[in-house]
Amino acid sequence: MLPLLVSSQIREADAYTIANEPISSIDLMERASKAFVGWFVNHFQDKEQAISVYCGTGNNGGDGLAIARLLCEHSFCNLSVFVARFSEKATANFQTNLERLKAANIQVNELTSGAELPSETAEIIIDALLGSGLNKPLAGDYKKLVEHLNTIDATKVAVDVPTGFYTEGDIPDDATVLKADLVITFQLPKINFLLPESAAFMHKCEVVQIGLSQDFLCQVDTTYYYIEEQDIRQIYKARGRFSHKGTYGHALIIAGKDETMGAALLSSSACAHAGAGLTTACIPQRGLTALNSYQPEVMVVLRESDKLPEVDWDKFTTIGVGPGIGKGDDTLALLKAISEKFNKPIVVDADALNVLAGNNELLAKLPKASVITPHMKEFDRLFGEHKNWWQRLQTAKKKAIELGLHIILKNDFTITAAPNGKLYFNSTGNPAMASGGMGDVLTGIITALLSQTYSPLHACLLGVYLHGKAGDELALPNRMQVVLPGAIIKQLPVTMAKFNS
Ligand SMILES: NC(=O)C1=CN([C@@H]2O[C@H](COP(=O)(O)OP(=O)(O)OC[C@H]3O[C@@H](n4cnc5c(N)ncnc54)[C@H](OP(=O)(O)O)[C@@H]3O)[C@@H](O)[C@H]2O)[C@@H](O)CC1
Ligand SMILES: Nc1ncnc2c1ncn2[C@@H]1O[C@H](COP(=O)(O)OP(=O)(O)O)[C@@H](O)[C@H]1O
Numbered sequence: 484m485l486p487l488l489v490s491s492q493i494r495e496a497d498a499y500t501i502a503n504e505p506i507s508s509i510d511l512m513e514r515a516s517k518a519f520v521g522w523f524v525n526h527f528q529d530k531e532q533a534i535s536v537y538c539g540t541g542n543n544g545g546d547g548l549a550i551a552r553l554l555c556e557h558s559f560c561n562l563s564v565f566v567a568r569f570s571e572k573a574t575a576n577f578q579t580n581l582e583r584l585k586a587a588n589i590q591v592n593e594l595t596s597g598a599e600l601p602s603e604t605a606e607i608i609i610d611a612l613l614g615s616g617l618n619k620p621l622a623g624d625y626k627k628l629v630e631h632l633n634t635i636d637a638t639k640v641a642v643d644v645p646t647g648f649y650t651e652g653d654i655p656d657d658a659t660v661l662k663a664d665l666v667i668t669f670q671l672p673k674i675n676f677l678l679p680e681s682a683a684f685m686h687k688c689e690v691v692q693i694g695l696s697q698d699f700l701c702q703v704d705t706t707y708y709y710i711e712e713q714d715i716r717q718i719y720k721a722r723g724r725f726s727h728k729g730t731y732g733h734a735l736i737i738a739g740k741d742e743t744m745g746a747a748l749l750s751s752s753a754c755a756h757a758g759a760g761l762t763t764a765c766i767p768q769r770g771l772t773a774l775n776s777y778q779p780e781v782m783v784v785l786r787e788s789d790k791l792p793e794v795d796w797d798k799f800t801t802i803g804v805g806p807g808i809g810k811g812d813d814t815l816a817l818l819k820a821i822s823e824k825f826n827k828p829i830v831v832d833a834d835a836l837n838v839l840a841g842n843n844e845l846l847a848k849l850p851k852a853s854v855i856t857p858h859m860k861e862f863d864r865l866f867g868e869h870k871n872w873w874q875r876l877q878t879a880k881k882k883a884i885e886l887g888l889h890i891i892l893k894n895d896f897t898i899t900a901a902p903n904g905k906l907y908f909n910s911t912g913n914p915a916m917a918s919g920g921m922g923d924v925l926t927g928i929i930t931a932l933l934s935q936t937y938s939p940l941h942a943c944l945l946g947v948y949l950h951g952k953a954g955d956e957l958a959l960p961n962r963m964q965v966v967l968p969g970a971i972i973k974q975l976p977v978t979m980a981k982f983n984s
């Protein structure tokens with residue numbers, strides 16, 4: 484799994500690579516700039532287009548100068564280069580690349596403090612003003628320049644990080660940041676790129692490899708990881724010979740009310756499709772016909788609204804509780820009964836979470852290592868209002884350790900916070916999945932994986948990945964804007980089949 488680094492660790496990774504590969508700092512910058520240009524020339528093929536490259540005087544600016552030279556070598560000759568001389572300081576790599584640019588006979592325009600900003604007619608603006616070295620909000624000349632560039636109608640491509648964007652930590656509400664259409668970032672996505680606040684400042688992000696030391700990346704101590712297909716291949720277990728339904732456990736889905744029976748149908752159907760050996764749904768009587776028609780493979784335990792259902796708890800491998808179940812006292816009573824009578828990890832979602840929000844002491848009594856799957860609003864109801872996603876990440880980490888729970892914070896890049904103190908970002912899923920009932924499907928999938936004896940952490944990582952991957956397989960090839968939860972359910976066995984080889 485890919486470690487995600489904070490900016491001080493990125494600097495350490497650069498320094499480690501320089502010392503141990505070994506490679507000189509200027510050659511590493513050249514490699515990064517070539518990686519940027521390699522991606523750029525494959526995607527922007529009109530070499531007549533007017534391109535302006537704006538460079539600071541740090542290493543991000545050094546990249547910008549090298550990129551301008553390399554673009555010229557690729558016959559992009561309608562280039563203008565601007566250097567923002569807003570400070571006396573300049574890095575050695577910046578200086579070297581400035582000399583190389585001048586030796587290549589490329590003209591450089593200097594922007595000085597307080598001077599009028601150039602009128603700009605370029606079709607593409609490359610932003611190499613500031614990168615991961617940002618250490619204070621933009622002010623003065625930088626702020627003015629970025630505000631000016633933001634008014635210009637051109638395609639903006641940021642080198643590594645859009646100028647003014649904090650790669651980790653809180654993003655101030657009033658921050659001035661270059662609004663990039665595309666960010667070509669080096670080696671690893673930056674943590675804040677994966678949070679919704681980044682949407683205002685970047686439309687798309689591409690990661691290019693610059694050969695930072697794998698030794699460093701394998702041993703670095705980080706909280707944040709990015710889960711990719713190769714990680715899922717290691718977690719996924721293909722079915723063995725002589726296995727039978729008993730091998731894959733018996734899952735109980737407690738869900739649905741008269742008005743929200745669809746949630747029970749979706750979660751129990753997803754559970755069966757994701758491979759539970761047996762699935763039983765605990766639902767009200769009035770849902771019986773619907774369930775038998777929708778998914779006859781699912782068995783039933785009936786539930787009356789004013790009393791606890793008669794459940795032979797020991798019979799079940801795991802439980803998924805919450806979708807469409809309602810916020811009444813009967814849900815509270817059920818959660819108490821589960822906490823007392825069931826001691827294997829379960830999945831808690833939706834209304835069950837809203838009930839827990841009013842009875843926080845019960846959270847600590849859930850079976851050890853259980854999984855809770857809140858979306859943002861449910862998360863805030865459980866743990867208090869948060870002003871941004873970075874703060875939510877910190878709370879998720881703290882609460883997962885404190886409560887010994889796995890917290891799946893649902894989002895574009897869904898995050899699993901584990902009791903080991905680590906946060907794992909999922910890499911699949913797309914906006915076509917933003918549709919009611921999608922979370923119910925996820926609950927069914929994770930319950931099915933627990934039932935198949937995946938560890939709770941693996942059930943979370945695999946479940947979230949498969950859910951998003953099924954959505955990607957359906958939506959992306961056809962550019963579909965909507966994929967309904969029922970379609971994801973049907974796709975699940977197909978998605979899983981691809982991991983069998
Ligand atoms: N070999 C390598 O190391 C490689 C590096 N690479 C590249 O280096 C980039 C990081 O470079 P960097 O560390 O020099 O920082 P950068 O983002 O250019 O900022 C420059 C200086 O600006 C200052 N500053 C900060 N905030 C400010 C503000 N708000 N307003 C005004 N000034 C502000 C601050 O200096 P200060 O003023 O604090 O002394 C800071 O040091 C990285 O994104 C990647 O593109 C790649 O080529 C791979 C190889
Ligand atoms: N833009 C998106 N990108 C990726 N996944 C998404 C997106 N929108 C929604 N999803 C996924 O869909 C699910 C929605 O869950 P939730 O809000 O609980 O739905 P519901 O309560 O309607 O069942 C989550 O797993 C979420 O990650």
Ligand SMILES: [K+]
Nearest residue numbers: 610613644646
């Ligand atoms: K930049």
